[in-house]
């Protein structure tokens with residue numbers, strides 16, 4: 153439905169942060185009130201609001217069977233495309249590197265072409281966006297749907313016209329959304345359109361960028377302050393004495409994470425069988441103590457090559473060795489890593505389990521003999537970073553799980569580790585085709601990043 157172009161309404165602008173804040177709050181309340189008016193009371197009562205800045209439903213499932221807010225004008229398929237949760241892992245991704253078999257639920261029979269196309273779109277295509285990013289997209293999309301309901305235009309969300317997107321953006325701005333939030337919301341809208349075969353509202357070349365530039369120039373784009381973990385922090389934490397086993401685990405986690413330039417989500421994913429003791433020993437005995445830590449899949453590692461990061465021989469390496477022995481973090485005899493290097497091993501324990509064993513305590517096991525210890529969560533990793541910083545008497549407010557990668561990259565760049573070499577440890581930087589083929593025939597180079605982080609002489 154095409155809307156008549158209207159002149160901007162008469163408005164008052166007031167340059168007062170307090171009034172702006174009050175207006176933002178009032179707008180958010182008004183959106184919720186409008187949703188309450190458009191949907192059935194029974195639906196509204198089931199809505200759980202997230203803590204997001206902009207009114208956002210926690211789940212779109214509550215809208216099943218709801219016809220208000222324009223939902224009644226949608227066909228069954230349109231409704232499904234609008235409301236479906238796109239954040240979960242597809243069955244193929246759950247295989248985590250192993251392609252599961254794909255067959256008809258009711259048994260044999262080849263797939264028709266149209267069915268194969270539909271399967272490809274639903275199971276392979278979503279993987280072009282990292283699962284964590286998809287989660288973010290779905291969160292913003294729920295905010296979009298909430299807004300659509302409040303304006304009773306659920307049928308104008310997918311596809312969405314440029315005019316509707318601009319209206320949506322304006323109201324989010326009035327409601328106090330930051331430029332980053334708007335940018336993520338636009339990406340969510342764009343992603344949803346592509347996923348269901350529609351042309352996104354900002355499809356024209358440069359349209360996204362130009363509008364974002366306009367927004368940033370009037371609004372500013374403050375980023376959350378995150379301090380990197382510095383070389384001096386790492387040196388200090390490795391000198392701490394009298395630590396409990398839990399504190400020891402945290403120190404090793406933070407030091408290893410910084411050496412690896414790891415993202416917070418990569419630490420919980422590390423398993424004992426991703427640790428390659430003496431990985432470069434065969435090259436030269438001087439490397440016999442170096443450790444390789446395999447990251448199965450770095451963000452943007454679209455070929456799923458993985459990355460073998462290195463921890464140089466020295467204090468941290470000796471701490472790691474003592475830690476895995478004390479915590480009985482051993483490779484399980486049924487380990488699958490050799491056969492399926494790209495997949496999670498169902499038998500071996502995580503390198504950083506939540507649970508710390510007491511002296512003499514045996515690790516918990518499942519019936520099939522697998523180690524039952526669970527990995528730390530991302531939140532646990534952030535908490536560990538903060539707690540280690542507090543042990544160093546540092547104000548931990550601005551440190552989080554992200555401080556490790558930021559610290560590792562900073563230390564390596566400061567120590568002038570060449571970009572292609574830093575890439576081998578961090579996967580960081582614009583991917584140049586040649587990077588993927590660099591195989592330094594001298595492992596010294598592979599340890600440069602780790603040495604820079606640990607404050608050791610780089611060459």
Ligand SMILES: [Zn+2]
Pocket residue numbers: 423425483484486487488489497498499500
């Ligand atoms: Zn294993």
